[in-house]
Amino acid sequence: MVYDLAMLKAFYTLYEGKIERIRTILQRPLTLAEKILYAHLYDEKNVKDYKRGEDYVNFRPDRVAMQDATAQMALLQFMNAGRDEVAVPSTVHCDHLIQAYKGAKEDIATATKTNEEVYNFLRDVSSRYGIGFWQPGAGIIHQVVLENYAFPGGMMVGTDSHTPNAGGLGMVAIGVGGADAVDVMTGMEWELKMPRLIGVRLTGKLNGWAAPKDVILKLAGILTVKGGTNAIIEYFGPGTASLSATGKATICNMGAEVGATTSLFPYDERMAAYLKATGRVEVADMATAVAEGLRADDEVVANPEKYYDRIIDIDLSTLEPYINGPFTPDAATPVSEFAEKVLKNGYPRKMEVGLIGSCTNSSYQDLSRAVSLAHQVTEKRLYAAAPLIVNPGSERIRATAERDGMIDAFEKIGATIMANACGPCIGQWKRVTDDPTRKNSIVTSFNRNFAKRADGNPNTYAFVASPELTMALTIAGDLCFNPLKDTLLNADGEQVKLSEPTGEELPPEGFTAGSEGYIAPSHAKTDIAVAPQSQRLQLLAPFPAWDGEDLLNMPLLIKTQGKCTTDHISMAGPWLRFRGHLENISDNMLMGAVNAFNGETNKVWNRSTNTYGTVSGTAKLYKSEGIPSIVVAEENYGEGSSREHAAMEPRFLNVRVILAKSFARIHETNLKKQGMLALTFTDKADYDKIREHDLLSVVGLKDFAPGRNLKVVLHHEDGSKESFEVQHTYNEQQIGWFRAGSALNAR
Numbered sequence: 037m038v039y040d041l042a043m044l045k046a047f048y049t050l051y052e053g054k055i056e057r058i059r060t061i062l063q064r065p066l067t068l069a070e071k072i073l074y075a076h077l078y079d080e081k082n083v084k085d086y087k088r089g090e091d092y093v094n095f096r097p098d099r100v101a102m103q104d105a106t107a108q109m110a111l112l113q114f115m116n117a118g119r120d121e122v123a124v125p126s127t128v129h130c131d132h133l134i135q136a137y138k139g140a141k142e143d144i145a146t147a148t149k150t151n152e153e154v155y156n157f158l159r160d161v162s163s164r165y166g167i168g169f170w171q172p173g174a175g176i177i178h179q180v181v182l183e184n185y186a187f188p189g190g191m192m193v194g195t196d197s198h199t200p201n202a203g204g205l206g207m208v209a210i211g212v213g214g215a216d217a218v219d220v221m222t223g224m225e226w227e228l229k230m231p232r233l234i235g236v237r238l239t240g241k242l243n244g245w246a247a248p249k250d251v252i253l254k255l256a257g258i259l260t261v262k263g264g265t266n267a268i269i270e271y272f273g274p275g276t277a278s279l280s281a282t283g284k285a286t287i288c289n290m291g292a293e294v295g296a297t298t299s300l301f302p303y304d305e306r307m308a309a310y311l312k313a314t315g316r317v318e319v320a321d322m323a324t325a326v327a328e329g330l331r332a333d334d335e336v337v338a339n340p341e342k343y344y345d346r347i348i349d350i351d352l353s354t355l356e357p358y359i360n361g362p363f364t365p366d367a368a369t370p371v372s373e374f375a376e377k378v379l380k381n382g383y384p385r386k387m388e389v390g391l392i393g394s395c396t397n398s399s400y401q402d403l404s405r406a407v408s409l410a411h412q413v414t415e416k417r418l419y420a421a422a423p424l425i426v427n428p429g430s431e432r433i434r435a436t437a438e439r440d441g442m443i444d445a446f447e448k449i450g451a452t453i454m455a456n457a458c459g460p461c462i463g464q465w466k467r468v469t470d471d472p473t474r475k476n477s478i479v480t481s482f483n484r485n486f487a488k489r490a491d492g493n494p495n496t497y498a499f500v501a502s503p504e505l506t507m508a509l510t511i512a513g514d515l516c517f518n519p520l521k522d523t524l525l526n527a528d529g530e531q532v533k534l535s536e537p538t539g540e541e542l543p544p545e546g547f548t549a550g551s552e553g554y555i556a557p558s559h560a561k562t563d564i565a566v567a568p569q570s571q572r573l574q575l576l577a578p579f580p581a582w583d584g585e586d587l588l589n590m591p592l593l594i595k596t597q598g599k600c601t602t603d604h605i606s607m608a609g610p611w612l613r614f615r616g617h618l619e620n621i622s623d624n625m626l627m628g629a630v631n632a633f634n635g636e637t638n639k640v641w642n643r644s645t646n647t648y649g650t651v652s653g654t655a656k657l658y659k660s661e662g663i664p665s666i667v668v669a670e671e672n673y674g675e676g677s678s679r680e681h682a683a684m685e686p687r688f689l690n691v692r693v694i695l696a697k698s699f700a701r702i703h704e705t706n707l708k709k710q711g712m713l714a715l716t717f718t719d720k721a722d723y724d725k726i727r728e729h730d731l732l733s734v735v736g737l738k739d740f741a742p743g744r745n746l747k748v749v750l751h752h753e754d755g756s757k758e759s760f761e762v763q764h765t766y767n768e769q770q771i772g773w774f775r776a777g778s779a780l781n782a783r
Contacts, residue, residue, distance in 0.1 A: 204285025421513025674703020
């Protein structure tokens with residue numbers, strides 16, 4: 037089935053003409069990212085050569101996708117927007133609230149009962165406002181989008197940081213907060229800083245144990261977790277055609293781990309084959325008819341250094357499998373060097389659980405290559421030394437894998453098949469261990485491995501690898517095992533070597549649908565009720581507008597040390613149940629952040645009580661006393677998920693300013709949307725001047741203007757003062773959001 041066919045026909049009918057007009061105005065060849073971005077300008081008449089990394093530009097995306105955890109806050113905000121229907125095709129996907137524990141059947145039943153109030157709310161709001169609704173068990177948002185909605189040349193925003201997965205089908209797909217999604221759903225312009233362009237030239241062809249996942253694992257090591265900030269990663273070169281559409285999607289998906297705005301590949305026959313296999317022959321035909329416009333111009337490919345801000349070369353033929361981690365996805369190590377790293381750093385060598393799935397690696401090809409290794413366990417009289425957990429990406433994948441014998445093969449070696457949902461990848465894993473204080477290692481085919489992310493245990497060392505390598509290490513149970521050269525002892529006492537993984541790009545007999553679980557909107561204009569006593573949902577009240585004065589004598593709430601991701605600011609796991617209730621979820625604010633003054637988490641100085649307290653409890657007390665507060669942080673603050681709760685919680689608790697050395701893109705935007713001040717040190721050394729008992733003032737707000745620095749004054753406990761300038765990236769519209777109290781207030 038092709039959803040939104042009329043929109044797609046209109047898009048492709050106009051696309052070539054738009055590209056020709058843009059090229060004529062700019063008078064230069066275009067990269068693929070530029071073609072798609074300029075073709076989606078909100079005002080088509082306003083075509084000019086925007087400065088990358090500097091100019092803010094308004095766009096008109098084609099669609100919106102939301103997962104159930106973030107959709108709650110997005111839809112609560114949309115309900116205040118005064119519209120009867122969404123302006124663009126939009127969908128909600130129930131994939132985040134299902135906890136992995138016993139297995140798919142039991143876990144979905146438990147989730148359906150536990151989250152009944154939230155699921156009913158999302159279903160009813162979706163039906164009321166014209167939004168497609170995918171029920172629990174239908175699949176992970178990004179896999180379902182790839183199978184049903186992503187299209188070459190399109191532009192989409194999604195309330196999840198891994199929305200760029202759709203770049204595997206040549207789509208500019210960008211992760212955003214709920215307020216940004218509301219802009220698009222209401223038909224307003226959506227603002228984005230024109231991204232820089234990182235060109236990654238792929239040559240050669242993958243072979244042996246190397247997988248598409250290894251491309252992005254290697255690239256993460258090159259770029260680090262913030263090297264792609266405010267940039268689009270555009271892949272080009274002959275090597276792109278050798279990768280399947282789902283392999284391309286894997287690479288684009290994990291571009292979020294280097295901070296990239298999005299990633300994308302040029303249109304080719306592999307994408308066309310995938311579109312046809314997933315029932316979208318018409319889309320493949322329309323895209324093929326405008327194929328020239330769905331890849332970078334020939335001059336760009338021939339002389340990329342003229343058109344990209346940075347060029348990175350990767351030879352697929354020589355690419356080695358990688359294992360990244362622990363605790364950060366950019367700690368990249370080729371498998372040939374990994375055993376030495378394990379021993380040198382004292383990582384727990386025993387591999388205790390292998391996990392295959394997630395939005396990053398749960399396609400048919402991923403499962404088929406992993407299952408080729410599972411078959412070898414029986415054939416070579418081996419056994420799986422570690423437990424295996426598998427999360428299929430969608431009901432279509434699960435049903436097809438079951439028909440083709442994959443599920444049975446996994447179960448024969450002891451695997452537990454979990455729901456078609458995110459599960460352990462986002463902390464929704466009820467893991468039972470003998471001793472949670474014992475250091476232990478797990479290997480996953482996921483995208484993130486921050487401390488405590490998968491199972492809530494700070495003693496779990498999580499490593500990220502391809503499904504094939506994850507499967508091999510699960511069989512071996514040993515982090516030091518290198519399947520490219522090492523052997524295993526089988527039941528007959530023989531040393532045997534695992535053969536290279538093999539698999540099918542697409543199912544030879546085609547996909548089977550299974551119970552897809554899609555509910556089309558009825559558009560019935562029914563009222564949406566939220567019980568005042570609900571602990572899961574809470575209607576939103578507008579944040580107060582700026583009072584026109586400088587922010588004076590704010591107590592320092594916390595000065596964070598080291599990595600402070602959205603997981604640190606607003607944990608997932610058991611807190612996901614409160615994603616629709618701002619007051620309740622605010623109890624987890626910054627509880628995972630490390631206090632620079634004592635090295636502890638969730639323990640900060642409370643000047644009102646003259647004692648230490650929790651971060652949220654201290655902020656609540658200040659708020660009750662009418663006192664605003666400030667948070668100070670280090671580099672890439674807000675790295676990770678798109679969850680806007682990490683911005684809304686401090687706003688709700690009267691934190692007015694986040695002062696950091698640098699911000700992750702999505703989080704900085706989320707702070708601005710909620711009327712917060714997101715400021716950065718002009719001199720990063722000024723971070724060291726801030727003391728635990730300081731009062732901080734931000735002055736110059738009456739003259740708040742683009743490009744004009746503000747000043748921070750430190751009032752030390754001993755009566756002395758220090759001051760320094762701070763920078764910001766606000767434009768006039770964003771300053772308007774601050775003055776109004778939030779972007780929604782400024783409508």
